[in-house]
Amino acid sequence: MSVLPYLVVAWLVLCGLYGIVTSRNLVHLVICLSVVQSSTYVLLLAIGYRKHGLAPIFVDISPHSPVVDPVMQALTLTDIVVEATVSALLLALTVQAKKRFGSVDPAELDPLKG
Template sequence: MSLLAHATIVALLFSAIWGLVASRSVIGAVACLNVAKSATAVHLVAIGYRAPAAAPIVEGGEPATATVDPVVQALVLVDVVIGAAITALILALAVEFVRRRGSVDPRDLVPRRK
């Protein structure tokens, strides 16, 4: 992997962690989780990339040049689909949280003692 890919992954993860810590909203926390998920997608793409390689499209025979790994591309698609499903689930829970508590503040998740 290149230095640019490593730097992008680290920057995405640190910004997601900082956003989770500083977030005052459940919706903001969901957005930060999506940023962290995109770091995994960048990591998978960087693993499967080869410098002079082409797309793995073969028409009737062996490929003429080196190709990138199609399994990694499929894993990125699975990562996107799972991330969308998890985001939808968390946002549905956030809507129910707002209905019951009237707030999107994560500190309101814990019941307060009187």
């Protein structure tokens, strides 16, 4: 089952994209985008995983124990921060879209009105 984490990544990307394409509500669309982004967390953590690796916290383990890749975990943290900021900005835009167009349905946003 060593390909399972990678299949989860592909599944999350496609699931999220399907949600984005068929979305009828901008808030739902933002959440679908974060599903797509969460696939990158799984990918980064899967790449950083080491068989029999411990968490990279050397409080009660020897400094030479095999650990999972801490660089990938640090990158995942960066990724989560970016995801949070993107969601916040898009939700703010959603509030503005509702005020301007009176709807949060992407199909009803008229590009000529903006």
